[in-house]
Amino acid sequence: MAEAGAFSIKRLPGFTAVAVTCFVLLYAPIVTLVTYSFNSGTSIAVWEGFSWRWYVAAWHNELVQDAALRSLVVASVASAAATVLATMAALGTTRTRPYRGLTAIYAMINQPLMVPEIVTGVALLIFFALIKTASGYHGLAYLIVAHTAFCIPFAYLPIRARLEGMDSSLETAASDLYATPWLAFRRVTLPLMRPGILAGAMLAFVISLDDVVITELVKSAGQDTLPTYMLGQLRRVITPEMNAISTVLLAISVALVTVIFMISRKKT
Amino acid sequence: MGADTAEVAIRVTGVSKLFGDAEQPVRALDDVSLAIRDNEFFTLLGPSGCGKTTLLRLIAGFDHPTSGSIELHGTDISHLPPYKRSVNTVFQNYALFPHMSVEQNIGFGLEMLGKPREEIEHTVDAMLRLVRMQELRDRRTDQISGGQQQRVALARALAPHPQVLLLDEPLSALDYKLRKEMQIELKRLQHETGITFIFVTHDQEEALTMSERVAVMNAGRVLQVGPPHEIYDRPIERFVADFIGDTNFLGARVQGRNGAAATLRLGCGLELEADLPPELAGASEVTVAVRPEQVTLAPAGEASLKGRLENIVYFGTDTHYHLSLPGGERFTARVQNTRGRRELFAPGSEVGIVIGAGVVQVLRD
Amino acid sequence: MQQAEVRRNVMLSVPALVVLAFAASGPLLIMLVYSFLGAGDYGGVVWHASLEGWQKVFLHRDIFDDTLSLADAHLSIFWRSLSLSFMTTVLALLFGFPTAYFIATRPPRSRNVWLFLITIPFWTNLLIRTFAIMEVIRNQGILNTLLVELGVIVEPIQILYTDVAIMLGMTYVYLPLMILPLYAALEKLDFRLVEAGYDLYATRARVLWRIIVPLVKPGIVAGCILVFIPALGAYVTPRVLGGGKNMMLGNLIELQFGQGHNWPLGAALSITLLVIVMVALLVYVRTVQRGSEHG
Numbered sequence: 001m002a003e004a005g006a007f008s009i010k011r012l013p014g015f016t017a018v019a020v021t022c023f024v025l026l027y028a029p030i031v032t033l034v035t036y037s038f039n040s041g042t043s044i045a046v047w048e049g050f051s052w053r054w055y056v057a058a059w060h061n062e063l064v065q066d067a068a069l070r071s072l073v074v075a076s077v078a079s080a081a082a083t084v085l086a087t088m089a090a091l092g093t094t095r096t097r098p099y100r101g102l103t104a105i106y107a108m109i110n111q112p113l114m115v116p117e118i119v120t121g122v123a124l125l126i127f128f129a130l131i132k133t134a135s136g137y138h139g140l141a142y143l144i145v146a147h148t149a150f151c152i153p154f155a156y157l158p159i160r161a162r163l164e165g166m167d168s169s170l171e172t173a174a175s176d177l178y179a180t181p182w183l184a185f186r187r188v189t190l191p192l193m194r195p196g197i198l199a200g201a202m203l204a205f206v207i208s209l210d211d212v213v214i215t216e217l218v219k220s221a222g223q224d225t226l227p228t229y230m231l232g233q234l235r236r237v238i239t240p241e242m243n244a245i246s247t248v249l250l251a252i253s254v255a256l257v258t259v260i261f262m263i264s265r266k267k268t
Numbered sequence: 269m270g271a272d273t274a275e276v277a278i279r280v281t282g283v284s285k286l287f288g289d290a291e292q293p294v295r296a297l298d299d300v301s302l303a304i305r306d307n308e309f310f311t312l313l314g315p316s317g318c319g320k321t322t323l324l325r326l327i328a329g330f331d332h333p334t335s336g337s338i339e340l341h342g343t344d345i346s347h348l349p350p351y352k353r354s355v356n357t358v359f360q361n362y363a364l365f366p367h368m369s370v371e372q373n374i375g376f377g378l379e380m381l382g383k384p385r386e387e388i389e390h391t392v393d394a395m396l397r398l399v400r401m402q403e404l405r406d407r408r409t410d411q412i413s414g415g416q417q418q419r420v421a422l423a424r425a426l427a428p429h430p431q432v433l434l435l436d437e438p439l440s441a442l443d444y445k446l447r448k449e450m451q452i453e454l455k456r457l458q459h460e461t462g463i464t465f466i467f468v469t470h471d472q473e474e475a476l477t478m479s480e481r482v483a484v485m486n487a488g489r490v491l492q493v494g495p496p497h498e499i500y501d502r503p504i505e506r507f508v509a510d511f512i513g514d515t516n517f518l519g520a521r522v523q524g525r526n527g528a529a530a531t532l533r534l535g536c537g538l539e540l541e542a543d544l545p546p547e548l549a550g551a552s553e554v555t556v557a558v559r560p561e562q563v564t565l566a567p568a569g570e571a572s573l574k575g576r577l578e579n580i581v582y583f584g585t586d587t588h589y590h591l592s593l594p595g596g597e598r599f600t601a602r603v604q605n606t607r608g609r610r611e612l613f614a615p616g617s618e619v620g621i622v623i624g625a626g627v628v629q630v631l632r633d
Numbered sequence: 634m635q636q637a638e639v640r641r642n643v644m645l646s647v648p649a650l651v652v653l654a655f656a657a658s659g660p661l662l663i664m665l666v667y668s669f670l671g672a673g674d675y676g677g678v679v680w681h682a683s684l685e686g687w688q689k690v691f692l693h694r695d696i697f698d699d700t701l702s703l704a705d706a707h708l709s710i711f712w713r714s715l716s717l718s719f720m721t722t723v724l725a726l727l728f729g730f731p732t733a734y735f736i737a738t739r740p741p742r743s744r745n746v747w748l749f750l751i752t753i754p755f756w757t758n759l760l761i762r763t764f765a766i767m768e769v770i771r772n773q774g775i776l777n778t779l780l781v782e783l784g785v786i787v788e789p790i791q792i793l794y795t796d797v798a799i800m801l802g803m804t805y806v807y808l809p810l811m812i813l814p815l816y817a818a819l820e821k822l823d824f825r826l827v828e829a830g831y832d833l834y835a836t837r838a839r840v841l842w843r844i845i846v847p848l849v850k851p852g853i854v855a856g857c858i859l860v861f862i863p864a865l866g867a868y869v870t871p872r873v874l875g876g877g878k879n880m881m882l883g884n885l886i887e888l889q890f891g892q893g894h895n896w897p898l899g900a901a902l903s904i905t906l907l908v909i910v911m912v913a914l915l916v917y918v919r920t921v922q923r924g925s926e927h928g
Contacts, residue, residue, distance in 0.1 A: 009827050010738040012731075012841055019735030022728050026754055026808065029765035032775060036768070045773040085649035092645030099639045105646050112657055116866025116910060118883040119903045123660035125890055126667055126900065129677070149656035152649050172330055173363035175350045177377035178428065187376075191367050210758040213868050217887070227760050234764065234873055246761040257756045261749055 034250070037243030044240055054244040064245060067229040071209055074140065074225060078147035079155070079204035085148070086155035086204075087197055091189075094163040112150040120150070121217035128218060138220045146218045147208045154207045155200035158264070162196025199260045206256050209249070275341070277432055277464040278304040278327060283336030285322055285488075296322040298488040299336070304432075304466060305481075306341075309458050311467045313475040314485035315511070320468045323485075324434050327466065328357045340431060351380070356425040357434045360441075362417045364409040370420050371396075371405040377428035395423040398457070415446050422457070432464045439474070451478055472512045476500065484508045501559075504545065506631050509557040516558045516599050520630075522551060532556065532630075536593035538573040542628045557629045560602040564622045565589060565613065571620025575599055577613050591619060661907070668900035676894045686897030690905060707885070714882040717796060718864035721803040725811040725860045726853070728804070733815035733852075737822070748816065755809035763873045766802045767793065770874075794876035802874040803864050810863070811856040818852025851921060858917040862910050882906050 037055070041048030058064050089109055093102060112120065128142050170192070174184040212227045219228060226249060233242055285297040297319045304310045312320040325331050327338055329350030337346045345353050356377065365373050374395050378388045396402045399419040404412055409420060418438060425433055435454070439447045455478055458465045469475055475482050476496040483493045484507075492504045503509035506517065520532040523539070530544045534556065548554055568574050575591035582605075589601045601621065613619050668686045671679040688694075693704035736747040754762065769775050770792040777789035792798050822845065830840040846853070868883035875881070880888070882902065889899030 007831075009824060009831060012734065012837060015731035015734050018728065018731035022732040022808070023750065026751075026805070028775075029769045029805070030754065030757070030762070032768060033761070033765040043773075044768055045771070045778075081652075085652060089646040089649040092642040096638070096642055097635075099642065101643065105643070105650065108650055108653055108658060109646070111653065114862075114910070114914060115657075115661070116863070116883070116906060118866050118868045118886055119661070119664075119907050120657060122886055122890060122899060122903050123664040124656060126896065127660035127663050130663075145652065145656045149652050152653060156649075167361075167363070169359055169361060169363040170365060172350075173357070173359060173365070174376070174380075175330075176328060176355075176357045177424070178351045178380040179376075180351055180380075183380060188365060206756055210756075210760075212758070212760050213883075217890070227758060230760055230764070231869070231873075242764065246758070246764060250757050250761060253757045254753055257753060258749075261752070265745065 030250070033243050034247045037240055037247045039240045039243075042239055044238055044243060054240040055248075058241050058244045058248075061241070063224070063229060064226075064241075067224040067226045070140070070143075070223065071225040071227075074143050074147055075205050075208040077144050078151050078208045079201050081144075081148045082151035082204045083155045083159075083197060083201040086152050086200055087159055087193070089152070090156055090159040090163050094160050095166070095168055109156055110153045113153050117150075117211075117213040118217075121214040124214065125217045132220075140223070142218055142220075143215060143223065143225075146214055147211065150211070150214065151204035151208050155204040158199040158203060158260075159193065159196040162193055162199075166192055195263045199263050202256045202260050206253050210253065274305040274307070276303045276339075277306045277308070277341060278302070278466070279339040280304075280323070280327075281337050281339070283323070283326065283333045283338060285319075285326065285331070286334045295488050297326075297333070300485075300488070300490050301336075302483060302490060302493065304464060306464055307462050309455065309465045309467065309478060309480045311469060311475045311479035311482045312485060313469060313472060313482050313511075315470055317487075318485040319488040320470075320485050321436060322488075324357075324436055324466065324468050327432070328355055328434055329353050354428075354431045355434060356428060356430040356432075357436065358418075358421050358425045358438045360436045360438065362421040364417055364420055364424070366408070366410050369406050369408055370401060370412070373409060373420055374423045374427050376424065381428060391427050395427045398426070398460075399423045414441055415450070418442065418450065422454075426457070426461060426463070429461075430463065432466060435465060435467045437468055437470070439469075440471075447474075454478065476512070484511065486511070502629055503557060504632050506555060506557075506633050509629070509631060514560050514600065514602075516560060517631075518556045518558065518593075518597055518599075520554050520556045522554065530630075532628075534573075535595040535597055536573060536575070537595065538623065540623065540628060541625065542630050544630055545632050547632055548630065555631045555633070557631055558599075558623060558627060560588070560600045561586070561604070562624070562627045563601050564624075565601055565603060566620040566622055567612070568618040568620050571622045573621045573623065574618050575621055577615050577617055577619045580611075580613070580615060589613070589619070591621065664900045664903060668897050668904055670897050672895045672897050674894070676890065676896060678896050683897065686895070686901040689895065689898045690901050710880050710882060710885050713796065713879065714865055717800050717803065717881065718861050718867075720800055721807065721864045722811075722857050722860045724800070724804040725808050726857060729808055729811035729815055729856060730853075733812045733819050736812075736816050737819035744820075751809050751812050751816075755813075759806060759869055760873070762806050763802055763870050766805050767798075767873055770798055770801065793874065794878065796875070796879055798874040799867075799871045799879060799881070802870045803867055806870055807860045807863060810859040814855035814859060815849065815852045818849040818855075822848055854917060854920050858913060862913055865910060865913075866906055 036044050036047070038050050038052070039047055040051035040053065086109075089105075093105060093109075096102075124142075124146055131142075132138060166189070170188050171184050174188045175181070179187065210227065211225075212231060215225050216228050216231060219225070224232070226245060230242060230245060280300055280302040283297055283300045284295065286293040287296055288294045300319070300323060312323060314320050322331070326333055329345070329348060329352075332347050337344055339345065340353065340355065345355075365376065368376070371392055375388045375392045378391055383391075392405075396405055399422055401416065401419055401423065404416060409417060412420070418441075421438070439450050442450060451474065454465070454467075467475075467478065476499075479496060481493060481495055482499050484491045484499060486507050492499060492508050494502075499508065500512055503512065503515075509515040509517070519535045521535075522544070523531040523533050525531075525544070528543050528546075529541050531539060531541055532554070533539050542556065544551075544554070573593070575593045577589060577591055579590040581588040581590070584605070586602050586604045589603065591599045591601065593599050599621065667678055669682055669684065671681050671683040671685060673679050688701075689704065690707060691704055692701045693706070694701055732751075736744060736751070739747055767774075771777070772789040772791065772793065776792070777786075780786045781789065792801070826844060826848065827840055830844045835843065866883055867881055868887060871879060871881040871884055875884075883906075886899050886902045886906065889895045889902065893899070
């Protein structure tokens with residue numbers, strides 16, 4: 001059976017077409033959304049011209065400012081805390097001989113990845129309600145603690161991956177050269193872990209920034225983050241202001257993920 | 269072991285190391301005792317799994333003995349952590365810090381010891397000159413070749429001027445020519461610095477060419493310690509004779525005794541005298557080792573021992589003659605090829621084998 | 634010395650575990666307790682033991698004659714959750730497999746770029762992506778406009794606020810989760826086996842079905858689980874795309890803590906969802922283990 005051109009063992013008919021369609025379909029809605037954020041009209045479907053008005057409007061919108069600030073604060077604190085906790089946990093669970101309880105610890109650290117967010121969110125709602133009535137405290141701490149908890153596995157995974165790839169003979173060499181365990185950690189282990197820690201922190205930040213479900217259930221009245229603000233707005237008349245806010249959030253996520261991608265690819 | 273006219277740098281006494289659980293322990297080291305002298309180039313030689321690397325790690329401090337003790341110039345260091353021992357290691361995979369430059373790697377030990385900056389700079393300069401790596405001082409360690417990495421690892425371990433330097437098969441990753449160069453280099457370094465070198469290898473040629481004394485190890489035990497020529501000429505045990513160079517093993521019966529010497533009748537019929545090791549004073553049958561190059565071949569009529577020549581193999585520097593002896597044992601003789609020498613013997617013919625006095629070594633086992 | 638090392642390792646993990654116990658695992662236990670309490674009138678609970686919560690999950694007590702019957706409303710929501718999740722998984726697999734295959738067969742250097750392109754949507758906000766899809770499928774959106782322009786239909790079809798919308802939305806949102814494990818498996822595929830298949834007279838379809846698919850089965854299973862489980866517990870997507878009518882389990886649960894004012898029922902429903910998810914995970918782990926046993 002003669003075929004024009006070389007027979008490619010990897011070619012399966014239709015696959016490339018489906019794949020390309022997939023990519024297009026994956027990006028089309030996002031591209032549309034971003035495009036209409038620059039719409040000079042008030043519709044999110046009818047294009048009237050290019051304008052920055054919605055970005056300006058969002059910038060001046062007090063509710064948006066409030067939500068944005070809260071999002072940044074929660075994400076910064078939670079990702080920082082989660083990264084520190086995850087780094088310690090990674091050091092305690094990687095490159096060691098298996099000990100009793102290791103699997104349990106590992107399961108618990110990864111638990112937020114396995115339990116549906118709605119279940120965790122509802123459980124936290126119940127739990128925090130108890131604390132709220134008992135203490136009267138209605139502040140930001142609930143959100144921060146909740147975010148820290150589910151950010152931990154996201155920070156943990158890249159750090160652990162980096163640690164596992166590290167040659168343990170380096171710490172042995174440091175010890176041979178008179179470095180105490182603490183000095184060996186500070187001068188050899190930690191610097192080599194740095195790309196993983198950075199990646200973990202940024203991932204945790206993105207995850208916290210993007211969270212909807214848990215935040216929605218845990219927050220008190222008036223404690224909106226950007227995603228929960230947007231969720232609320234979806235019930236009303238939607239203007240391209242939503243698109244503008246979405247585009248900004250998208251830009252931040254994409255920027256961070258790009259940096260993470262580049263860090264992970266550069267192997268020492 | 270051996271007269272200690274020089275001071276002992278490392279004394280290993282009755283050291284055993286067990287791995288695994290209580291029911292099925294793995295004896296990595298079994299009651300090992302050694303005395304390694306100051307300013308000595310000492311080699312631990314043996315096949316993989318013989319325990320030489322384990323012993324090295326115990327001396328370095330990366331693990332501690334299950335029983336026994338290790339002393340450094342008289343001080344018991346058996347349970348001291350590695351950063352408290354004046355012992356440094358050159359690792360088999362070099363273990364250079366990838367996030368530091370060559371310079372920073374070499375200076376690391378001194379930094380950890382809290383030496384002042386000028387002293388560190390001075391010593392690092394001296395080390396770079398010693399291993400001839402001055403131009404590469406600012407390079408990252410993953411940007412230099414394997415041979416260069418090896419020299420950096422050496423410099424790094426020498427910089428803190430330890431009392432003992434441990435080298436764990438440091439030349440195994442290098443190609444042949446580089447390895448030969450580094451062997452000479454290491455000898456030079458040991459002489460220049462005066463530091464005790466403890467060298468681990470499985471390559472017997474390397475051990476014989478470089479060491480002042482060699483300890484042959486197998487299955488966690490030290491079988492024989494001595495200078496290279498003694499290990500080669502007078503192997504005490506079958507394993508040592510077999511592991512180092514080629515050997516012919518012949519069975520013999522003890523005919524009579526005269527003090528330490530005994531008259532032996534070999535299985536092939538030849539009678540000769542040899543010294544019996546004290547452990548075999550009461551034995552009636554022993555095994556005897558004969559090196560192939562220490563016998564001479566002669567026309568059949570001129571020697572008391574005759575064998576049938578089965579095969580001749582030409583090797584460039586010498587020729588191997590594979591013979592079968594009366595009684596069935598096989599024997600290999602090696603004759604150096606000199607120019608113009610004609611082949612006197614034909615396969616299938618009878619050849620005389622001359623085994624001189626003192627060439628035969630009675631083995632302990 | 635080994636004991637000390639183990640203790641040190643455990644201590645290092647403790648702070649993280651404490652936070653997780655406080656804000657992730659612990660509250661689950663409290664929720665379990667709550668499912669066995671009575672419902673307060675305006676939300677919250679009344680502290681006396683009751684099985685009403687659990688009962689209401691499956692059964693419905695008629696207000697007038699006090700008889701028990703199957704809670705049709707709830708059961709239809711269960712059914713919608715399961716069937717929509719299942720169909721989403723199938724759709725994701727149909728689209729995801731060729732895409733993962735495509736990426737895996739690109740030259741090594743460009744593969745990372747393609748992977749990066751797939752990963753980006755994955756890390757962007759779920760809500761934003763759902764919102765983006767909503768804009769596309771609404772009556773004035775691109776899809777309908779396009780179909781009308783092409784003459785396929787006369788007037789816009791109502792896609793938004795239907796089950797189909799939810800399914801499309803979930804497929805869109807969870808597609809990267811299917812592609813990544815599929816890609817991981819396909820990337821390790823030894824194409825010499827494919828060559829052997831062609832050498833032995835197999836057609837392309839046969840090679841796909843009898844050689845490629847069985848070899849990447851672990852990846853397929855992983856991808857399906859990675860889509861099915863989040864789909865089952867979806868909340869945002871059905872809420873935004875389904876309006877108020879087409880509820881999935883996640884929405885039903887949230888309702889109990891809002892207007893439904895039935896916390897014990899909400900707790901019981903949550904636990905039910907959790908159990909289903911755990912079972913699915915167990916099936917996955919078992920399949921992976923058996924797969925690695927057979928080599």
